[in-house]
Amino acid sequence: MNAVSQAVAARPVADPLVAQETKSLLRFLTCGSVDDGKSTLIGRLLYDTKLVFEDQLAAVARDSRKFGTTGEEVDLALLLDGLEAEREQGITIDVAYRFFTTERRKFIVADTPGHEQYTRNMATGASTSDLAVILVDARVGLVTQTRRHAFLVSLLGIRHVVLAVNKIDLVDFSAEVFERIAGEFRAFTKDFGFESVEAVPVSARFGDNVCSRSTRTPWYDGPTLLEHLEAVEVRTHAAAAPFRMSVQWVNRPDLDFRGFSGTIASGRIRPGDAVVVAKSGTSARVARIVTWDGDLDEAEAGEAVTITLDREIDVSRGDVLADPRARPAVADRFAARLVWMAEEPLLPGRSYLIKCGTRTVAGSVMTIRAEIDVNSFVERPADTLALNAVARVEVALGEAIAFDPYAENRETGAFILIDRLTNATVAAGMIDHALRRATNVHAQALDVTREARAAQKGQRAKVVWFTGLSGSGKSTIANRVEAALHAQGRHTFLLDGDNIRHGLNKDLGFSDADRVENIRRVGEVARLMADAGLIVLVSFISPFRAERAMARETIGAGEFLEIFVDTPLEVCETRDVKGLYAKARAGAIPNFTGISSPYEPPEDPDLRLDTAATSLEAAAEAVVAAILGGGEDWSI
Structure with a gap:
C-alpha cells in the first residue's frame, strides 16, 4: 500500500480519534427523591445517543421482565441499577458512573442515591461534578429531599443546576404545573449562589425533551436536556482563577533535569511567568512546561504537566506553586464544612490524617461549631457527628498548609479526613477560611533540652503507658513500679486516671x-x-487505639512504652470492690468501658501482662526490667 492509500485508509479512524481529543468534558450528577426517575433518565440519554450495545439491551430486556417497573416495555433504569439490592428494591444505593458522548461534547454522569442515609454517596458523586440535574416528580412537586439535594449541591460547590421536571406525561403535559414547580424552585434557591438554573419538562420514560424536542409540549421553547448539557459553560472560572498547582512528584531523572509534576488546579501558566512556593514564599520563573508530547507555550486548569524553573529553589511533594500576585492562605487552622462518611462517629480532638491537594498532614477536628440539618437547614449544637451528618467545624493541623476557600477554588479548598489506623476515608470537607492564632504567641526556643534535663538526673526520659480495663490492676502495678524506681533513685511521676x-x-x-x-x-x-x-507512669483505661497511637506520636516512639494489662472482663468484675460493674450492668452508670462502651485492646503492645496468671509483684518486676534493661538500656 502506497503512502496516499495509507493516508486514505487511516483517515476514517484517525479523524474520529482527533475529534474525541478536542471535545470538552462535562461531569454532572443526577439526584432527586426516590423514584423520581434518575436512573431512567440516564438510561434514556444512553439509549437515545445510541451508546447501548445490542447485547446490553437484550440483557436489560430480560431483567425488565424480572425487576422492571414498566410492564412489557424495556426498563432503561436497569442500565444503571447494577447492584442486586438496587434491582430488587427499585432504588439507587451506590454511585453509578457512565460515560457517553455526542458530536459536541463528552460526558461523565454520576447517578447518586436519593435516600438521606446515602448522603455520603451523593457527596462522592458531587465532589467531581460541574453541574447537577435535580429531578422532581411533576405529580408531587418539590419535596423535602429536593430541598436537601439542592442545599447539598450548593454546599459542595456546584454552581450550575438543571431542574428536570420529570413524568410530565402523567400530568397531561401541563404548562401550569411545570411553571409552578420551576418558579417554586427558583424562589427557594435564590440565595444558594447558583449561576444558572435551567428548568426542563421531561418524560424520561418516553424521551420527551430529553434528547429531542417533544411535540406534546408546544408551550415550552427552551432547550432539551441534552442541548443544555452540550452548551453550558462551566469551566471558565477555573481557567480565569489565579494559578495553582499542587506538586505531585519531583521529577529528577538525571542531574541535568529537575521538574515539578502535577495537575494545574486553576489558572494559566506560560514560560517566563513568575511562580511562588506558597508555604515558603520563595519565587522563581517558569523555564519550561514539559509534557509527553513536547513542551507547551501555555498550560491551563485541568492539564497535567511538568514545570521547570529558572533557578534552584526548595520545592517538595505537597507544595503548592502559585501566582505571586494572588497567593493562597497558609495556616494550620481553618473553619470548614464537613460531611461525615464513616460508620464510627467523629470524636473531636481525635487525630486523623488530613489530605488537601497532594499534602497530607496530621490534624483533628477541634470544635464542632454546629451540625446542619440538611432537611430544614437549622443549625444545632453537637458533641459528635454520626454517619452522613453535615456540620460547620474548626480544624487544627500539625503544620501549616496552603489552601484557598472552597467557594473560590474547589481543587485547593477541598480536603478529606483519613483514619490513621485503617487508612479509610472518614470525611470530606470544604474550607471556608483560615483561622489565625494570636500573632503575639510564638514557640519559645529553650537552651536546656529534654536530654540535658534527663542526663542531670542520670536517666533517660520516658513515658510508660498502662492501659487495660477497670479492675485489671494497672494502677496497682504502676504504683509498685514507681516505688521500685524511686527506691533506685529514679525521678518519676505517676499520672493516674x-x-x-x-x-x-x-x-x-x-x-x-x-x-x-x-x-x-x-x-x-x-x-x-x-x-x-x-x-x-501513666495509668488510664485509654480505651481507644487511636488516642494511644496519638500519645505515642506526641511523646516519640523511642521514649514511649505501652503496657497492656490484659485481664479478662470476668476477672475484673470479681475484683470490683466498688461495685462499679454491677451498677453499669444495671444501667446506673452509662458509658462504662467493657459494658456499655467499647475497649480496643492493643494489637502490638511493648509489654503484655496477664494478671489472671501472673502476680502483681511479678508484673511490676517485669515492667521495671522493661524500663531499665528489657532489650534496651533506658538508664544512663
Missing part, C-alpha cells in the same frame, strides 16, 4: 468525645513531664 479527673479533667464526662479529650490532655501533660527529664 482517677486523680487527674479530680483536677485537670474534672470538667470531662465519659462520652466517647470526652474520653478522647481526656487522653489528649494527659498525653500533652506526659510530654511536658518527659521534657522535664522524668520517667512518667
Whole structure:
C-alpha cells in the first residue's frame, strides 16, 4: 500500500480519534427523591445517543421482565441499577458512573442515591461534578429531599443546576404545573449562589425533551436536556482563577533535569511567568512546561504537566506553586464544612490524617461549631457527628498548609479526613477560611533540652503507658513500679486516671468525645513531664487505639512504652470492690468501658501482662526490667 492509500485508509479512524481529543468534558450528577426517575433518565440519554450495545439491551430486556417497573416495555433504569439490592428494591444505593458522548461534547454522569442515609454517596458523586440535574416528580412537586439535594449541591460547590421536571406525561403535559414547580424552585434557591438554573419538562420514560424536542409540549421553547448539557459553560472560572498547582512528584531523572509534576488546579501558566512556593514564599520563573508530547507555550486548569524553573529553589511533594500576585492562605487552622462518611462517629480532638491537594498532614477536628440539618437547614449544637451528618467545624493541623476557600477554588479548598489506623476515608470537607492564632504567641526556643534535663538526673526520659480495663490492676502495678524506681533513685511521676479527673479533667464526662479529650490532655501533660527529664507512669483505661497511637506520636516512639494489662472482663468484675460493674450492668452508670462502651485492646503492645496468671509483684518486676534493661538500656 502506497503512502496516499495509507493516508486514505487511516483517515476514517484517525479523524474520529482527533475529534474525541478536542471535545470538552462535562461531569454532572443526577439526584432527586426516590423514584423520581434518575436512573431512567440516564438510561434514556444512553439509549437515545445510541451508546447501548445490542447485547446490553437484550440483557436489560430480560431483567425488565424480572425487576422492571414498566410492564412489557424495556426498563432503561436497569442500565444503571447494577447492584442486586438496587434491582430488587427499585432504588439507587451506590454511585453509578457512565460515560457517553455526542458530536459536541463528552460526558461523565454520576447517578447518586436519593435516600438521606446515602448522603455520603451523593457527596462522592458531587465532589467531581460541574453541574447537577435535580429531578422532581411533576405529580408531587418539590419535596423535602429536593430541598436537601439542592442545599447539598450548593454546599459542595456546584454552581450550575438543571431542574428536570420529570413524568410530565402523567400530568397531561401541563404548562401550569411545570411553571409552578420551576418558579417554586427558583424562589427557594435564590440565595444558594447558583449561576444558572435551567428548568426542563421531561418524560424520561418516553424521551420527551430529553434528547429531542417533544411535540406534546408546544408551550415550552427552551432547550432539551441534552442541548443544555452540550452548551453550558462551566469551566471558565477555573481557567480565569489565579494559578495553582499542587506538586505531585519531583521529577529528577538525571542531574541535568529537575521538574515539578502535577495537575494545574486553576489558572494559566506560560514560560517566563513568575511562580511562588506558597508555604515558603520563595519565587522563581517558569523555564519550561514539559509534557509527553513536547513542551507547551501555555498550560491551563485541568492539564497535567511538568514545570521547570529558572533557578534552584526548595520545592517538595505537597507544595503548592502559585501566582505571586494572588497567593493562597497558609495556616494550620481553618473553619470548614464537613460531611461525615464513616460508620464510627467523629470524636473531636481525635487525630486523623488530613489530605488537601497532594499534602497530607496530621490534624483533628477541634470544635464542632454546629451540625446542619440538611432537611430544614437549622443549625444545632453537637458533641459528635454520626454517619452522613453535615456540620460547620474548626480544624487544627500539625503544620501549616496552603489552601484557598472552597467557594473560590474547589481543587485547593477541598480536603478529606483519613483514619490513621485503617487508612479509610472518614470525611470530606470544604474550607471556608483560615483561622489565625494570636500573632503575639510564638514557640519559645529553650537552651536546656529534654536530654540535658534527663542526663542531670542520670536517666533517660520516658513515658510508660498502662492501659487495660477497670479492675485489671494497672494502677496497682504502676504504683509498685514507681516505688521500685524511686527506691533506685529514679525521678518519676505517676499520672493516674482517677486523680487527674479530680483536677485537670474534672470538667470531662465519659462520652466517647470526652474520653478522647481526656487522653489528649494527659498525653500533652506526659510530654511536658518527659521534657522535664522524668520517667512518667501513666495509668488510664485509654480505651481507644487511636488516642494511644496519638500519645505515642506526641511523646516519640523511642521514649514511649505501652503496657497492656490484659485481664479478662470476668476477672475484673470479681475484683470490683466498688461495685462499679454491677451498677453499669444495671444501667446506673452509662458509658462504662467493657459494658456499655467499647475497649480496643492493643494489637502490638511493648509489654503484655496477664494478671489472671501472673502476680502483681511479678508484673511490676517485669515492667521495671522493661524500663531499665528489657532489650534496651533506658538508664544512663
